Amino acid sequence: MTAVDATTPPSTAPTEASSAQAPVTGAGVTRKGTPREVAAGRHLWGHFTRQDAWDRGEVTTIVRAEGEYLWDQNGHRLFDGLSGLFVVQVGHGRHELAEAAAKQARDLAFFPVWGYAHTPGIDLAERLADYAPGDLNHVFYTTGGSEAVETAWKLAKQYWQLVGKPGKRKVLSRDGAYHGTTHGALSLTRIGGYQAPYTPLVEGASQVPNTNAYRSQPQFWDDQVAYGRWAADEVERQILAEGPDTVAALFVEPVQNSGGCFVPPPGYFARVREICDRYDVLLVSDEVICAYGRTGGIFASADLGYVPDIITSSKGLTSGYSPIGAVLVSDRVYEPYRRGEAVFTHGYTFGGHPVSSAVALANLDILEREGLVDRVRTLGPAFKATLERLYDIPIVGDVRGAGYFLGLELTRDPATRERFTEKESDRLRAFLNPALYEAGLYCRADDRGDVVIQLAPPLTSGQAEFDLIESILRDVLVRAASRL
Ligand SMILES: Cc1ncc(COP(=O)(O)O)c(C=O)c1O
Incomplete structure (x- = not known):
């Protein structure tokens, strides 16, 4: 629901719960959402963010975080697959x-x-x-x-x-x-x-x-x-x-x-x-x-x-x-x-x-x-290998990166590396971002050029978290592939 960029994670959260709130009217615009969500639309200017969704009161608010997990205003729990914005190395709540x-x-x-x-x-x-x-x-x-x-x-x-x-x-x-x-x-x-x-x-x-x-x-x-x-x-x-x-x-x-x-x-x-x-x-x-x-x-x-x-x-x-x-x-x-x-x-x-x-x-x-830098050196290859299991999904073209900083490029035909058309890419991103969020993974599909899902979990993550990321991606990517 928002425009996103190279650096900013998408504000992609589905807003069923906030949509269920009574509409609020203000400044000539019919707004849904709680009073705070409405206030966000009125007063908070998001970075690299399309304000139109916020103006409708569709504002995802992250209210709490602990370890590798985030919670939004609706109590939805998410794995922080991007460490906020490539930032939270040691995890939340320290x-x-x-x-x-x-x-x-x-x-x-x-x-x-x-x-x-x-x-x-x-x-x-x-x-x-x-x-x-x-x-x-x-x-x-x-x-x-x-x-x-x-x-x-x-x-x-x-x-x-x-x-x-x-x-x-x-x-x-x-x-x-x-x-x-x-x-x-x-x-x-x-x-x-x-x-x-x-x-x-x-x-x-x-x-x-x-x-x-x-x-x-x-x-x-x-x-x-x-x-x-x-x-x-x-x-x-x-x-x-x-x-x-x-x-x-x-x-x-x-x-x-x-x-x-x-x-x-x-x-x-x-x-x-x-x-x-x-x-x-x-x-x-x-x-x-x-x-x-x-x-x-x-x-x-x-x-x-x-x-x-x-x-x-x-x-x-x-x-x-x-x-x-x-x-x-x-x-x-x-x-x-x-x-x-x-x-x-x-x-x-x-x-x-x-x-x-x-x-x-x-x-x-x-x-x-906590030896977190060594942990990345030691477990980085396992993280990559875990995501490489997704190669059996027919739109997964390339898994690449270093340490706890990986990207997964989607492509129309992995054998020839044929790209998606612009329209297909837009449709894919529009599906992926909210679907991943709903499934409990905060990360993003990069929005320039080819479709790449980026992952950068807290450095405290280990195999259990890699498996979780893989299983959520698998579910969402299989659904994405079937919609093409
Ligand atoms: C490589 C690189 N340089 C510079 C910046 C800008 O940093 P900031 O957003 O803190 O100004 C970023 C932000 O993502 C970045 O990734």
């Missing part, structure tokens, strides 16, 4: 995190990191530097992912200015990638429909191919090494086309979310690193989703064996118990900023908020104490 927030709010609720430091901000920066690959020893805080991406681009531009290459201001990112919604981040978000209403965007952003192996040219289907080499070499081609003296940075996710969990082919990142070094282009690893255990590593780049110049991160750092983002920067990129009078004239009032920093530290404690 009193320890609530208490860490309360204690910090009592000790020092707020102070900015503008010219001053605070204890949790220092401790978290030190700890993140410790986890980071290579010499990414310097942490610049934000309040979320878009701001982290924004920060990285500005930081890269100024870096090149400080080292005497002021012409390097352009950036590259990958086809279909989602890097956020602020103007800079949106310029890197290569999704036409998201950019169109907001032009002119920040100039200087251009596109390179992603690593959607399933939709690659058939000659690569059996040769992933060649595919990785081709995709990386396209980065070089684009740098040369733009002019190496004009390109500041390349933004890539370790595993691209948008489009449905595109993993890097073997050799891809080694080659990309080599190309970035050759042309003096900073490699920015956008780990807003992939970090903090999601794909099996505190930082996904470290797990995949490459060392970027900058990492952007957010989401899982606090498991969502309080908002924060962190940009990690290498010694080399930091160096000119610590000399003389150079200042990075950039900041956010709430960047590195003390309460969020304290929650992040407590969240990292849980990840370590």
